[in-house]
Amino acid sequence: MAQTGHRASADAASSAAEVGEAKTRILLAAERLFAEHGYSGASLRSIMAAAEVNTASIHYYFRHKEGLLRAIFEMRVAPMNEERQERLAAIEQQSGDGTPEVDAVLRAFIEPAIRRTRAQGGQAFNRISALCSVDPDPAVRQVVFDSYDTVSRHFTALLRKACPHLTDEEFYWRQHCIYGSMMYMRTDNGRVAYLLGDRGAGHSDTALQQLLVFLTAGMKAPGDGAVAGA
Amino acid sequence: MAQTGHRASADAASSAAEVGEAKTRILLAAERLFAEHGYSGASLRSIMAAAEVNTASIHYYFRHKEGLLRAIFEMRVAPMNEERQERLAAIEQQSGDGTPEVDAVLRAFIEPAIRRTRAQGGQAFNRISALCSVDPDPAVRQVVFDSYDTVSRHFTALLRKACPHLTDEEFYWRQHCIYGSMMYMRTDNGRVAYLLGDRGAGHSDTALQQLLVFLTAGMKAPGDGAVAGA
DNA sequence: GTCTATATGTGGATAGAC
DNA sequence: GTCTATCCACATATAGAC
Numbered sequence: 001m002a003q004t005g006h007r008a009s010a011d012a013a014s015s016a017a018e019v020g021e022a023k024t025r026i027l028l029a030a031e032r033l034f035a036e037h038g039y040s041g042a043s044l045r046s047i048m049a050a051a052e053v054n055t056a057s058i059h060y061y062f063r064h065k066e067g068l069l070r071a072i073f074e075m076r077v078a079p080m081n082e083e084r085q086e087r088l089a090a091i092e093q094q095s096g097d098g099t100p101e102v103d104a105v106l107r108a109f110i111e112p113a114i115r116r117t118r119a120q121g122g123q124a125f126n127r128i129s130a131l132c133s134v135d136p137d138p139a140v141r142q143v144v145f146d147s148y149d150t151v152s153r154h155f156t157a158l159l160r161k162a163c164p165h166l167t168d169e170e171f172y173w174r175q176h177c178i179y180g181s182m183m184y185m186r187t188d189n190g191r192v193a194y195l196l197g198d199r200g201a202g203h204s205d206t207a208l209q210q211l212l213v214f215l216t217a218g219m220k221a222p223g224d225g226a227v228a229g230a
Numbered sequence: 231m232a233q234t235g236h237r238a239s240a241d242a243a244s245s246a247a248e249v250g251e252a253k254t255r256i257l258l259a260a261e262r263l264f265a266e267h268g269y270s271g272a273s274l275r276s277i278m279a280a281a282e283v284n285t286a287s288i289h290y291y292f293r294h295k296e297g298l299l300r301a302i303f304e305m306r307v308a309p310m311n312e313e314r315q316e317r318l319a320a321i322e323q324q325s326g327d328g329t330p331e332v333d334a335v336l337r338a339f340i341e342p343a344i345r346r347t348r349a350q351g352g353q354a355f356n357r358i359s360a361l362c363s364v365d366p367d368p369a370v371r372q373v374v375f376d377s378y379d380t381v382s383r384h385f386t387a388l389l390r391k392a393c394p395h396l397t398d399e400e401f402y403w404r405q406h407c408i409y410g411s412m413m414y415m416r417t418d419n420g421r422v423a424y425l426l427g428d429r430g431a432g433h434s435d436t437a438l439q440q441l442l443v444f445l446t447a448g449m450k451a452p453g454d455g456a457v458a459g460a
Numbered sequence: 461g462t463c464t465a466t467a468t469g470t471g472g473a474t475a476g477a478c
Numbered sequence: 479g480t481c482t483a484t485c486c487a488c489a490t491a492t493a494g495a496c
Contacts, residue, residue: 022480038366040270043471054481059473131364134417136268173440176418177411184410185403187364210403214448221447252462273489284463289491 023061025051027075030068035124038131039069039140069132070143076116076125077147083112084151088158095161102162103216109155110182110215114208123204130186133179159219166223178215185211253291255281257305260298265354268361269299269370299362300373306346306355307377313342314381318388325391332392333446339385340412340445344438353434360416363409389449396453408445415441 020028029051033042044058044065062068087108091100113129116122132144156175163171185207259281263272274288274295292298317338321330343359346352362374386405393401415437 036366041366044473045471055483056474056481057479060479065472131366134361134364134414136266136271136361169436170440173415173437174444176414176437177407177441177444180410180412180414181407182410183414184364184406188406206399207403207406210400211407213451213453214404214407217447217451218444221443223443274491275489285465286463286492287461290461295490 022051022053022057026053026058026061026068027072031072031124031128034069034072034131035127039065039128039135040137044068066139066143069140070146072125072128073143073147076122076129080112080116081148081151084109085154087112088151088154092158099164100158100162102159102219103212105155105159105162106178106215106219107212109151109159110212111208113182114185114211115204126186130183133183163219166219170223174219177218181211181215252281252283252287256283256288256291256298257302261302261354261358264299264302264361265357269295269358269365270367274298296369296373299370300376302355302358303373303377306352306359310342310346311378311381314339315384317342318381318384322388329394330388330392332389332449333442335385335389335392336408336445336449337442339381339389340442341438343412344415344441345434356416360413363413393449396449400453404449407448411441411445 030047033047033050048055048058062071091104091108116126132140160171260277263277263280278285278288292301321334321338346356362370365371390401
C-alpha cells in the first residue's frame with residue numbers, strides 16, 4: 001500500500017493480485033498492451049484506459065512513455081539476469097580452463113528467458129522483449145541494450161570458449177541464429193501463452209526443449225576448418 | 231518513360247537508375263526509409279521529401295501507406311518466389327516418393343531470400359521483410375502473409391517429408407528456429423549491407439553459408455524417438 | 461497528371477485547480 | 479497526490495485549383 005515512492009521492482013508483479021495500486025495497474029496494463037500491439041502501437045491513452053487511471057498519472061509515475069517501457073524491463077529482467085549470471089558463473093567455475101559444454105551454456109542463458117510462465121505477465125513480457133529487440137527506434141534499442149548487454153557479453157564469452165572449432169566470423173553469424181531463434185520463439189510463445197493462460201505451460205516446455213536441441217546441434221556443427229570430425 | 235498506368239512490377243528497380251519517374255522514386259525512397267525506421271516509423275512525409283514529390287502523389291499512385299508497402303513487396307517478392315518455387319519443384323521431382331535432402335530443401339528456400347545484393351534496394355528489402363514479419367499491426371501481417379504464404383506452404387510440406395525423424399510438434403517448433411534465424415539474419419544483413427553497399431557481398435556469402443550449416447544441423451538432430459542415432 | 465492548401469484524427473506531454 | 483482541460487506536434491488523407 002505504502003512505498004509508492006520506490007522505483008518499480010520485482011515484487012510489483014506479486015502484489016498485483018491484490019488491491020492494485022495505480023502504479024502497478026499501469027505497469028501490468030502497459031505490459032499487456034505492449035505485448036499485443038508493440039511499443040509504438042500501444043498508445044498511452046489506451047494504457048490509461050485499461051489501467052483505469054487518468055491522463056496525467058503515467059507521466060507522474062514514469063515521466064514519459066519510454067520511462068514506462070524501461071520500468072517494465074527493469075521489473076522483469078532483473079530476476080532473469082540474476083538467474084542467468086548464477087548459472088553461467090557455475091559453469092565457468094566448473095569448467096575451469098577447459099572448454100565448457102555447449103549444451104550447458106545455452107541452457108543457462110535460454111531457460112531463464114523462456115520459462116517465465118508464472119506471474120501471468122511473464123509471458124507477455126517475453127513477447128515485448130522479442131519485439132523490442134528488433135525495433136528500429138533507437139530509444140527502444142537502448143532500453144533493450146541496457147537490460148541485456150552485461151549478461152549477454154558474459155554468455156558470449158563463455159559460449160565462445162565452448163566453440164573452439166569455429167572461426168570468429170563463423171561464430172558471429174551462428175550467434176545470430178541463436179538470437180533469432182530465441183526471438184522468434186518468444187514472440188510466438190508469448191502470444192500462444194497469453195491466449196492460453198496456464199494451459200500454455202506444456203507448450204512452453206516442448207518449445208524450450210526443441211530450441212535447445214536445435215541450437216546445440218547448430219553450434220556444434222563443424223566449421224570450415226574441421227571437415228567431417230566432431 | 232511511358233506506362234505509368236501499369237502496376238509496380240519487377241522492372242521498376244532496373245529502370246530506377248535512369249531519369250527516375252515519380253512512381254519509381256517513391257518506391258525506392260520508401261524502401262530505403264522503411265528499412266531504416268520500420269513501416270510505422272517512416273512517415274509518408276519523410277518519404278515524399280526523400281523522393282522529391284509532393285504531398286498528394288503517393289496517394290495518387292498507391293492510395294494509402296499500406297498500398298505503398300504492398301507495392302514494394304510485390305516488386306521484390308515476385309521474382310524471389312519464382313526462383314524458390316522452381317528450385318523446390320526440382321527437388322520434389324528428383325526425390326520422387328523418397329525423402330528429400332534437408333540441406334537441399336533449406337537451400338532452395340533460403341538462398342533466394344538472402345542473396346539479393348544486386349539492385350541496391352534488394353538488401354534494404356531484406357530488412358523490411360524481416361521487420362514486417364514480426365510487426366504486430368494486422369495490416370502489415372496481411373501483406374507479409376499474402377506475399378509468402380503459398381511458397382511457405384510448399385516449403386514446409388517438402389521439409390516435413392525430409393524430416394521423418396521428428397514428431398509434428400518437434401517439427402513445428404524447429405521451424406520457428408528456421409524462420410527466426412532467417413529473420414534475424416536478414417535484419418542485420420540488411421542493415422550491414424545497406425551501410426556497406428557492394429562491399430557487403432562477402433559478408434552476405436558467409437552469412438548464408440553459416441545459416442545453412444546451422445539450420446541443417448538443427449533440423450537433422452534426432453528427436454525424442456531416436457536416441458543417439460544419425 | 462501535378463501541385464497547394466487543408467481537413468481530420470491521434471499521439472505524447474503539461475498547466476494548474478483541487 | 480489526483481484529476482480535468484488543453485496544448486502542440488505530427489500523422490494520414492483529401493479537396494479542389496491549375
